[in-house]
Amino acid sequence: MTAADPLVLAVPKGRILDEALPIIARAGIHPEDAFHDPKSRALSFATNHPNLRIIRVRSFDVATFVAFGAAQLGIAGNDVLMEFDYSEIYAPLDLGIGHCRLSVAEPRELSEHDDPRQWSHVRVATKYPNITRKHFAARGVQAECIKLNGAMELAPTLGLCKRIVDLVSSGATLKANGLVEIEKIAEVTSRLIINRAAFKTRSREIGDWLTRFEEAVNVTA
Numbered sequence: 001m002t003a004a005d006p007l008v009l010a011v012p013k014g015r016i017l018d019e020a021l022p023i024i025a026r027a028g029i030h031p032e033d034a035f036h037d038p039k040s041r042a043l044s045f046a047t048n049h050p051n052l053r054i055i056r057v058r059s060f061d062v063a064t065f066v067a068f069g070a071a072q073l074g075i076a077g078n079d080v081l082m083e084f085d086y087s088e089i090y091a092p093l094d095l096g097i098g099h100c101r102l103s104v105a106e107p108r109e110l111s112e113h114d115d116p117r118q119w120s121h122v123r124v125a126t127k128y129p130n131i132t133r134k135h136f137a138a139r140g141v142q143a144e145c146i147k148l149n150g151a152m153e154l155a156p157t158l159g160l161c162k163r164i165v166d167l168v169s170s171g172a173t174l175k176a177n178g179l180v181e182i183e184k185i186a187e188v189t190s191r192l193i194i195n196r197a198a199f200k201t202r203s204r205e206i207g208d209w210l211t212r213f214e215e216a217v218n219v220t221a
């Protein structure tokens with residue numbers, strides 16, 4: 001990448017995008033019309049700034065694009081950042097969106113007589129195997145993780161395993177599947193992320209974007 005190349009901002013396709021768009025707009029970034037067209041198959045979009053493009057990728061991939069310097073800026077939940085723990089990502093700004101928590105859950109009936117302090121081994125279905133293993137290892141519990149990419153809440157009902165680690169917001173998904181939260185692992189919000197090497201080589205431009213995002217977030221604070 002040279003200083004003449006446009007910077008790339010990676011945003012997640014999913015639910016965060018709706019909350020992120022007003023912040024992006026307040027930061028003065030307006031993507032071309034195709035970005036808002038659900039029928040468009042384009043993945044990379046021009047903005048009103050010739051030196052900034054915007055790409056729309058899956059939430060976990062935002063972190064990967066930024067860590068490898070393919071995008072210099074991004075928006076990602078700290079669930080994703082904790083799971084990868086990329087040293088190349090700097091996450092200076094909490095955007096105050098995507099509020100939820102990462103929790104351990106199990107069937108309500110099991111929770112009535114279960115004592116997590118007695119566990120030495122636990123089998124867990126999750127999209128977050130690294131966070132899960134680290135969380136349990138900190139208190140000497142070995143976690144065996146079954147990786148799923150969604151619908152974790154089905155795992156206990158269908159006998160895949162009794163516990164899950166997943167995101168909880170309203171708690172409605174757990175409730176609808178007969179599960180209860182038994183431990184909170186982390187609070188989650190989304191952050192503005194920056195590739196560290198790019199921040200060194202293009203500090204003025206990226207610093208300007210960081211300031212614009214800080215101002216955009218402070219408007220709502």
Ligand SMILES: Nc1ncnc2c1ncn2[C@@H]1O[C@H](COP(=O)(O)OP(=O)(O)OP(=O)(O)O)[C@@H](O)[C@H]1O
Nearest residue numbers: 014015016058059060077079080098099100167169
């Ligand atoms: N229920 C929720 N409430 C608030 N924020 C959430 C919730 N679920 C997920 N998030 C946040 O949104 C991010 C993206 O979640 P989402 O569920 O949209 O991903 P997804 O669509 O399952 O991902 P993908 O399809 O890219 O694998 C998460 O990493 C998390 O930070």
Ligand SMILES: O=P(O)(O)OC[C@H]1O[C@H](OP(=O)(O)OP(=O)(O)O)[C@H](O)[C@@H]1O
Nearest residue numbers: 150151166167168169170171172173174
């Ligand atoms: O506590 P709640 O408000 O019910 O929110 C929690 C649900 O939201 C997320 O799933 P999402 O809807 O994004 O689906 P997916 O992860 O299965 O793709 C998360 O994985 C939970 O299933």
